[in-house]
Amino acid sequence: MNYSFKKEGKFNYVEIGEGRPIIILHGLMGGLSNFSGVTEFFNQNGYMVVLPELPLYSMPLLSTNVKSFAEYIKEFIDLREYKDVVLLGNSLGGHIGLLYTKLYPSKVKALVITGSSGLYESAMGSGYTKRSDYEVMKAKVQEVFYDPEVASKEMVDEVFATVNDRSKLIKTLAIAKSAIRHNMAKDLPNITTPTCIIWGKNDIVTPPDVGVEFNKLLPDSELFWIDKCGHAAMMEHPDAFNKIVFDWLTKREF
Numbered sequence: 001m002n003y004s005f006k007k008e009g010k011f012n013y014v015e016i017g018e019g020r021p022i023i024i025l026h027g028l029m030g031g032l033s034n035f036s037g038v039t040e041f042f043n044q045n046g047y048m049v050v051l052p053e054l055p056l057y058s059m060p061l062l063s064t065n066v067k068s069f070a071e072y073i074k075e076f077i078d079l080r081e082y083k084d085v086v087l088l089g090n091s092l093g094g095h096i097g098l099l100y101t102k103l104y105p106s107k108v109k110a111l112v113i114t115g116s117s118g119l120y121e122s123a124m125g126s127g128y129t130k131r132s133d134y135e136v137m138k139a140k141v142q143e144v145f146y147d148p149e150v151a152s153k154e155m156v157d158e159v160f161a162t163v164n165d166r167s168k169l170i171k172t173l174a175i176a177k178s179a180i181r182h183n184m185a186k187d188l189p190n191i192t193t194p195t196c197i198i199w200g201k202n203d204i205v206t207p208p209d210v211g212v213e214f215n216k217l218l219p220d221s222e223l224f225w226i227d228k229c230g231h232a233a234m235m236e237h238p239d240a241f242n243k244i245v246f247d248w249l250t251k252r253e254f
Contacts, residue, residue: 003039005053011076014051017043020109020254021082023050025093025113027232029141029159037238038088038245040181047086050118050218052076054096056175057168064171065178066092077107084109086254088245090232091115095179097109101193102184110254111191112245114198115206115231118184119213131163141172145230177200188217195221196248198241200229222248 003014014032022042022190024035039049054069073096087108089097094116101108110200138156142148162168174253195218199211208225215223224244226233234241 003051008079010055011079012053013076014039014049015080016049017047019047020084020086021048021050021081022086022088023052023073023077025052025087025089025096027089027091027093028055028056028172028179029144029162030166031158034090034232034235036234038234038242041238041242041246043215049224050080050082057171059174061171061174064174066099066175066182067178069096070103073100074104074107086110086112086249088112089114089116091233092117092175092179094118095182095184097250098184098188098191099182102187102191104192108193109247110252111193111195112198113195113214114233114241115200115203116187116197116210116214117179117206118182119212119217120206131160132170134160137163143230144205144232145236146167146200147230147236148158150232150236185213185217187213189219192219192252196245197221197223198233198244199223199225200231200233200236201225201227201232205231213238224248235246 003016004162006014026032031169043049051073055072059068085108094113095118097111098118103113137160141156141159142151145151197211197214199208201208211223215221226237227242229236
């Protein structure tokens with residue numbers, strides 16, 4: 001994905017195309033490049049695609065949490081004056097999208113979550129005791145996917161560098177703990193925004209039961225499965241992922 005970032009105040013973001021804004025929220029260990037397939041598809045199908053870079057490592061440690069990131073997205077959306085947005089988030093990004101939607105429901109037309117934290121996650125921020133061992137970190141990144149070959153060397157290198165940077169590691173662990181503490185089970189029944197839930201049948205980070213629970217607790221949600229798929233459906237099966245989202249948005253007239 002070779003799009004140039006725009007900078008406006010403290011915000012770095014990519015904005016492509018015209019139409020209803022789809023704002024993409026990346027995860028803790030997943031950058032914006034993970035959404036290149038989504039970006040290309042929706043840019044060609046009548047949507048404005050917006051990818052804000054979350055300040056995972058630039059906020060003060062005490063503000064490095066899910067709620068602060070949701071407020072950061074509020075400031076960004078307000079600054080850009082986006083209306084009736086579709087939020088699309090993976091993992092931590094799904095969690096941030098859910099919290100933003102809970103706090104500012106009138107701003108969100110629809111929500112798409114995949115492999116979202118907010119109820120349970122088994123691997124966010126854990127297992128870094130052997131972070132100096134490249135092969136251990138490689139195996140950990142590969143576990144995110146059903147097909148380990150999806151974990152490119154560039155991706156492994158980026159995670160390895162992040163967890164071996166002491167400052168970034170501390171913030172990574174703080175974010176992970178915040179996500180686990182900030183359980184949304186009691187909040188979800190009050191989030192009436194239409195929600196598309198897409199889950200990998202082979203996700204071991206947020207197992208399939210988590211997707212079922214999200215669908216049970218969110219009043220206006222639909223759950224879609226992708227087979228032979230781990231925690232990042234939009235990377236592992238971009239065509240299937242895009243079709244599910246596009247068909248759902250079209251059916252709901254979004």
